[in-house]
Amino acid sequence: xxxxxxxxxxxxxxxxxxxxxxxxxxxxxxxxxxxxxxxxxxxxxxxxxxxxxxxxxxxxxxxxxxxxxxxxxxxxxxxxxxxxxxxxxxxxxxxxxxxxxxxxxxxxxxxxxxxxxxxxxxxxxxxxxxxxxxxxxxxxxxxxxxxxxxxxxxxxxxxxxxxxxxxxxxxxxxxxxxxxxxxxx
Numbered sequence: 001x002x003x004x005x006x007x008x009x010x011x012x013x014x015x016x017x018x019x020x021x022x023x024x025x026x027x028x029x030x031x032x033x034x035x036x037x038x039x040x041x042x043x044x045x046x047x048x049x050x051x052x053x054x055x056x057x058x059x060x061x062x063x064x065x066x067x068x069x070x071x072x073x074x075x076x077x078x079x080x081x082x083x084x085x086x087x088x089x090x091x092x093x094x095x096x097x098x099x100x101x102x103x104x105x106x107x108x109x110x111x112x113x114x115x116x117x118x119x120x121x122x123x124x125x126x127x128x129x130x131x132x133x134x135x136x137x138x139x140x141x142x143x144x145x146x147x148x149x150x151x152x153x154x155x156x157x158x159x160x161x162x163x164x165x166x167x168x169x170x171x172x173x174x175x176x177x178x179x180x181x182x183x184x185x
Contacts (some may be wrong), residue, residue: 006033012158016138018090024119032073034054034055034057034165035053035055036053036054036072036082036084038051038052038053041138041148042083042144042151043084043085043145043149044088044144044145044148045121045145045166046119046144047070047084047108050172050173051170051172052169052170052171052172053084053168054167054168054169055164055165055166055167055168056071056165056166057165058165059165059166060166064090064091065160065163066085066087067087067089067104068087069086069166069167070084070086070087070166070167071085071086071087071166072084072165073085074162074164075155075159075162076155076159077155078161079133082115083151084143085141085143085149085151086143086144087139087140088102088104088115088139088140088153089132089140089157090139091139091160092133092134092135092136093105093134094132094139095130095133095134096113096130097128097129097130097131097153098129098131100126100127102114102115102117102126103124119144121144124145124146124147126146127146127147128153130152130153132152132157134158136178137159137160137161138157138158138159139152139157139160140152140157141158142156
C-alpha cells in the first residue's frame with residue numbers, strides 16, 4: 001500500500017512539472033519571444049533563407065519602433081503571412097525615394113535626413129519612386145536586398161497593429177550566431 005501511494009505521488013509530481021513546463025513555454029512563446037524562420041532572399045546579405053531568428057515581442061509594448069530596426073510583421077495584404085524587413089520611415093514622416101536616394105523629412109521641422117545604409121551590399125541601388133507621408137501609426141519598411149524585396153514601395157505603409165516584434169538574435173546557422181541592433185543614422 002505504501003508503494004502505491006509513493007508511485008501515485010511521483011506520478012502527480014511529474015504531471016505538475018510537465019504542466020509548469022508547458023505553461024512556461026506557452027507564456028514565453030506567445031508573449032515574450034517568438035522563433036522566426038527566414039524564407040527568401042529579400043534581406044540578404046544580412047539575413048539569408050533558412051536563418052533561424054528570435055523575435056522580441058515585448059519591446060514595442062514599452063517603446064516605439066526605431067529607424068533601422070529589423071522587424072517581423074504580418075503582411076497587411078494577408079494576415080497569415082509573416083515578413084521580415086527594416087524600418088525606414090517613422091510615423092508622421094515624409095519618405096521620398098528618387099534616383100536611388102532615400103530622403104526622410106521630419107514631421108514638424110521639415111528637417112531632411114538622407115539615409116546612408118552601411119548594411120546594404122556595396123553598389124546596391126534602391127529602385128522605384130515614392131513620396132509618402134506616414135500617418136500616426138504607420139511605418140515604411142524595405143528589405144535589405146532592394147532588388148528582390150516586396151516591401152512598402154509596392155504595398156504602402158505598414159500599420160503598427162501588424163508589428164510582431166524586433167529581431168534580436170540569429171540562432172542558425174551555428175557558424176553565424178549573432179545579436180542585432182539598429183544602425184545609427
